[in-house]
Amino acid sequence: MLSRNFSSLAVIMGVLAAPAAMAEQKWSDASVTYLNGNKYEVGDDSRQVMTFEHASGHDWGTTFFFMDYLMSDNGTKEHYFELSPRLSLNYLTKGKLVPEGHFIKDVYLSGTMEGGGKATNYLGGVGVSLDVPKFKYFNVDLYQANNGGGKDNDQQATVTWALPFQIGSAEFLYDGFLDASTKADDHAAETNFTSQLKWNMGKQLFHTKKPVYVGFEYAHWKNKFGIDGVTEKNPSFLLKAHF
Structure with missing residues (x-):
């Protein structure tokens, strides 16, 4: 069963990645983020993180x-x-699956490969993109996970969002994700709610075309890494530049 699940997820990842060779790109964005926090759990409590x-x-x-x-x-x-690539079912059906202007903007085949160190996990499932007023995006994905490192498989729900807003001439962004995974024989159910509140100081102070944010991130991770009773509550200073 394990090898069949792995093969299925590998096929999903391949199918999702294949169209990139002949894709019409509509938009792209890249950024580098610096975080500094001292309330981490599991390992040293003080860490600096660079994210691309x-x-x-x-x-x-x-x-x-x-x-x-x-x-x-x-x-x-x-x-x-x-x-994490996502393949649009509206694209495959030439726009016939979801009517234009609907609350559900699109339905996807979703895949994720995640890893660090010796373990790599493969997730495959379905997702939707929702038209929520004032949000830049609001996505929900449901996955079956094939976990590496000998960890039992589980299921995961992921929500991602971005909410821009202004106070006077100052531009802010509140974005983040919620990962909720089920328990298994060898680990507890996890919930990781991580969000960022940041001010676009680049535009207001330096007139940059791309955002340069300063703010903070807060991570509330219940049963971190599936360890029952270990909950991380970690605020971090944030500096983020888009290019």
């Missing part, structure tokens, strides 16, 4: 990639990455 992110939209769907490089005060260095 790239997202793009195509006629066939979307891609999102990020890589974290974590540096702990005790000298430990780690990395973690995720690659």
Whole structure:
């Protein structure tokens, strides 16, 4: 059963990635983020994190990639990455699946590959993009996870959002994600709610074309890494530049 699940997820990832070779790109964005927090759980409590992110939209769907490089005060260095392509079913049906102007903007086949160190996880499932007033985007994905490193498989729901707003001439962005995964024999159910509140100081102070944000991130991660009773409540200083 494990090998069949792995093969199915690998096929999904391949199908999702294949259209990129002949894609019409509609938009793309890249950024680098610096975080500094001292309330981490599991390992050293004080860490600095450098994150590279790239997202793009195509006629066939979307891609999102990020890589974290974590540096702990005790000298430990780690990395973690995720690659998440989504294939639009509206694209495959030539716009017939979801009517224009509907609350559900699109339905996707979703995949994610995530890893760091020795373990790599593969997730496959379905997702929707919702038209929520005032939000730049609001996405919901449901996954079956094939976990590496000997960890039992589980299911995961992921919500991502971005809410821009203004106070006077100042531009702000509140965005983030919620990951909720089910329990299994060898780990507890997890909930990771991480969000960022940031001010576009680049536009207001330096008149940059791309946003340069300053603000903070707050992570509330219940049963971190599936460890029952370990809950991380970590605020971090944030500096983020888009290019």
